[in-house]
Amino acid sequence: MNLKTIVMVASMIALPVMAQEEKPVYLDTNKPIEQRVEDALQRMTLEEKVALIHAQSKFSSAGVPRLGIPENWMSDGPHGIRAEVLWDEWFGAGWTSDSCTAYPALTCLAATWDPAMSALYGKSIGEEARYRKKNVLLGPGVNIYRTPLNGRNFEYLGEDPFLTSRMVVPYIKGVQSNGVAACVKHFALNDQELNRGTVNVNVDDRTLNEIYLPAFKAAVQEGGAWAIMGAYNQYKNQHCCENQYLLNDILKGKWKFDGVVVSDWGGVHNTMEAIKNGMDMEFGTWTNGLNWGASNAYDNYYLAKPYLDLIKQGKVGTDELNDKARRVLRLIFRTNMAKEQHYGSFASPEHALAGRTIAENGIVLLQNNKNLLPLDLKKYKKILVVGENATKRMTIGGGSSSLKVKKEVSPLEGIKARIGNDATVTYVEGYASPAVAEQDVKGAKAQVREINLDAMREEAVKAAKEADVVIFIGGLNKNEGQDSEGADRKGLELSYGQDALISALAAANPNLAVVIISGNAVSMPWVKQVPAIVEAWYEGSEAGNALAAVLMGDVNPSGHLPFTFPVKLQDNGAIALGAYPGTAEQETYKEGLFVGYRWADSKKIKPLFPFGYGLSYTTFAWSKPTADKNEMSADGTMTFSINVKNTGTREGKELVQLYVSDLKSSLPRPVKELKGFSKVTLAPGEEKTVSITIDKAALSYYDDTKGEWIAEPGKFEAIFAASATDIRGKVPFELK
Numbered sequence: 019m020n021l022k023t024i025v026m027v028a029s030m031i032a033l034p035v036m037a038q039e040e041k042p043v044y045l046d047t048n049k050p051i052e053q054r055v056e057d058a059l060q061r062m063t064l065e066e067k068v069a070l071i072h073a074q075s076k077f078s079s080a081g082v083p084r085l086g087i088p089e090n091w092m093s094d095g096p097h098g099i100r101a102e103v104l105w106d107e108w109f110g111a112g113w114t115s116d117s118c119t120a121y122p123a124l125t126c127l128a129a130t131w132d133p134a135m136s137a138l139y140g141k142s143i144g145e146e147a148r149y150r151k152k153n154v155l156l157g158p159g160v161n162i163y164r165t166p167l168n169g170r171n172f173e174y175l176g177e178d179p180f181l182t183s184r185m186v187v188p189y190i191k192g193v194q195s196n197g198v199a200a201c202v203k204h205f206a207l208n209d210q211e212l213n214r215g216t217v218n219v220n221v222d223d224r225t226l227n228e229i230y231l232p233a234f235k236a237a238v239q240e241g242g243a244w245a246i247m248g249a250y251n252q253y254k255n256q257h258c259c260e261n262q263y264l265l266n267d268i269l270k271g272k273w274k275f276d277g278v279v280v281s282d283w284g285g286v287h288n289t290m291e292a293i294k295n296g297m298d299m300e301f302g303t304w305t306n307g308l309n310w311g312a313s314n315a316y317d318n319y320y321l322a323k324p325y326l327d328l329i330k331q332g333k334v335g336t337d338e339l340n341d342k343a344r345r346v347l348r349l350i351f352r353t354n355m356a357k358e359q360h361y362g363s364f365a366s367p368e369h370a371l372a373g374r375t376i377a378e379n380g381i382v383l384l385q386n387n388k389n390l391l392p393l394d395l396k397k398y399k400k401i402l403v404v405g406e407n408a409t410k411r412m413t414i415g416g417g418s419s420s421l422k423v424k425k426e427v428s429p430l431e432g433i434k435a436r437i438g439n440d441a442t443v444t445y446v447e448g449y450a451s452p453a454v455a456e457q458d459v460k461g462a463k464a465q466v467r468e469i470n471l472d473a474m475r476e477e478a479v480k481a482a483k484e485a486d487v488v489i490f491i492g493g494l495n496k497n498e499g500q501d502s503e504g505a506d507r508k509g510l511e512l513s514y515g516q517d518a519l520i521s522a523l524a525a526a527n528p529n530l531a532v533v534i535i536s537g538n539a540v541s542m543p544w545v546k547q548v549p550a551i552v553e554a555w556y557e558g559s560e561a562g563n564a565l566a567a568v569l570m571g572d573v574n575p576s577g578h579l580p581f582t583f584p585v586k587l588q589d590n591g592a593i594a595l596g597a598y599p600g601t602a603e604q605e606t607y608k609e610g611l612f613v614g615y616r617w618a619d620s621k622k623i624k625p626l627f628p629f630g631y632g633l634s635y636t637t638f639a640w641s642k643p644t645a646d647k648n649e650m651s652a653d654g655t656m657t658f659s660i661n662v663k664n665t666g667t668r669e670g671k672e673l674v675q676l677y678v679s680d681l682k683s684s685l686p687r688p689v690k691e692l693k694g695f696s697k698v699t700l701a702p703g704e705e706k707t708v709s710i711t712i713d714k715a716a717l718s719y720y721d722d723t724k725g726e727w728i729a730e731p732g733k734f735e736a737i738f739a740a741s742a743t744d745i746r747g748k749v750p751f752e753l754k
């Protein structure tokens with residue numbers, strides 16, 4: 019063929035003709051990303067653009083093969099890099115090289131109250147994603163802990179918008195420092211699993227802005243998140259994955275988000291709405307593969323052929339398509355085609371250590387009468403461990419966050435390894451939950467066994483009478499209806515006869531430490547019968563080692579609760595008002611702003627354990643707080659300080675919380691709201707000054723008539739506290 023024929027053939031097949039170039043701009047990593055995006059976009063056909071914006075497999079979407087632009091590969095999230103699945107299945111692909119590190123659940127991360135832990139988490143999990151060639155991590159999750167029944171609370175960062183915001187930002191930055199996008203989920207108001215695919219959430223604008231949006235806003239504006247996942251539920255009677263108000267007006271309009279809105283899997287329902295209302299990338303749409311999506315289900319996605327047809331029929335223009343394609347190209351140039359390339363690392367000892375460190379910083383000591391903990395191995399020679407959660411694998415199950423791990427040290431293994439020959443450790447199961455089938459294995463069947471809870475309890479009680487000390491390890495698990503995606507819990511209490519078992523153990527042996535493994539609050543009718551209680555969360559690969567280190571005192575606990583533990587379900591605002599669960603179609607957040615401690619404060623309800631609560635093996639003394647001035651100017655700041663001294667005999671970390679109270683306001687406000695915190699490490703006898711600076715944002719409320727944040731001049735109080743109910747000092751001040 020001579021040159022003339024080549025040009026003729028090229029124009030006949032209607033591809034954009036590329037002139038001979040040295041290096042196309044889109045491939046030139048020295049060029050600004052926006053230039054590369056525009057250059058790539060103008061080279062692409064309509065079909066290639068449409069191919070970019072919907073899935074081609076369960077977890078991937080096409081690149082532009084003709085131009086050498088690579089595919090996007092996503093992975094859950096948020097606690098580790100999910101096992102490879104088959105191209106068009108949820109089931110595992112049976113790889114042997116995809117066993118990851120499981121990091122602690124996000125509730126534990128939140129319980130560290132330490133942004134440095136969040137940065138470590140993000141960096142480490144991002145490295146694992148990068149090594150596994152994923153450029154989008156489906157996490158972190160920042161939905162607010164509205165009730166203790168939400169099956170997915172364990173994947174989120176707790177009840178308070180300020181804490182959640184401070185903790186999400188370093189996670190995102192850490193992940194993205196690896197050239198992997200964090201995909202923050204689920205935007206927005208996906209605060210329960212029950213009816214999640216249908217329910218329309220009614221919430222007033224003020225509550226939306228003050229409680230449910232701040233973490234997403236911080237993720238976008240401070241964390242610089244490159245992706246966000248739309249939620250399954252509806253808001254303003256529109257699905258969140260095609261929601262004009264949330265996606266276009268707020269996220270892309272007000273917040274100037276320039277990344278990609280990814281749908282939750284199966285969250286798109288309508289082509290035109292998805293086109294117009296800000297959905298950029300469609301995943302997981304359920305086609306039946308028969309009469310609908312026969313040849314390739316993915317071609318029948320709402321944002322696939324149906325979109326292309328509408329364009330070709332002239333029913334929609336290409337402005338929206340270009341915007342979506344630009345966003346996806348931007349994502350690719352930020353990750354897989356970024357100037358700086360990263361290679362990551364996987365399931366390494368460093369990652370195990372990172373997970374363990376986070377776990378050790380997040381475990382919460384809830385009660386420690388008679389200083390039962392740390393266990394004195396000189397005194398206690400016969401140690402009995404009771405409870406299914408001492409051996410149950412918690413990295414498996416729970417829905418999309420389920421993991422295939424390289425290792426998972428169970429609590430029993432961790433305790434045995436730590437104690438070695440210093441004492442004898444015996445184990446009795448005590449209770450058991452119904453077995454469930456392996457989530458990721460196609461055709462897997464649950465191994466059915468008979469469970470006789472009475473007999474199991476009797477056996478445990480008998481053993482408890484003979485032991486010097488008993489460690490009960492129970493709580494929730496990842497079965498449906500416990501801490502698991504797809505369903506909510508039915509109540510606050512522990513299942514499988516655990517309450518009766520704990521009481522019986524307490525009667526049999528006064529030296530009882532109860533370890534709760536959960537991602538949710540549980541009721542504790544036996545709280546006065548047991549000396550020691552520990553909330554140990556789901557801790558991932560190093561679970562048992564981290565727990566043993568705390569129980570034996572190698573680590574001084576410093577975790578604090580990121581949500582309220584109510585005495586009973588009725589002590590939760592949404593539940594007390596009958597505002598949960600609503601119907602399959604509608605749910606109204608009648609409690610408004612009064613979520614978690616905001617409700618308990620306003621109704622003067624004493625929680626079982628309050629938000630922000632956690633004990634240490636050492637003691638701390640707090641001085642009177644001070645302020646650098648008496649009043650704040652509208653554009654100024656104020657710094658509040660307090661001295662904290664370690665008055666015990668071992669090193670420890672103390673968490674200083676700063677709440678702000680608006681003493682007189684034209685709108686009703688919570689009694690106080692968290693606006694600052696700082697965790698300090700103190701050697702025995704050491705004293706440090708903790709200073710927290712706030713500006714008027716900490717004093718503001720969202721005025722929904724004006725649609726803006728308002729700081730009303732007047733009198734305020736800065737409240738230093740060790741938990742939402744343990745106030746150590748107040749400083750009055752005025753906003754001028």
Ligand code: BGC
Pocket residue numbers: 094095156203282283418
């Ligand atoms: C979950 C998401 C998850 C996705 C992919 C959905 O069911 O809600 O959080 O990332 O599945 O597994």
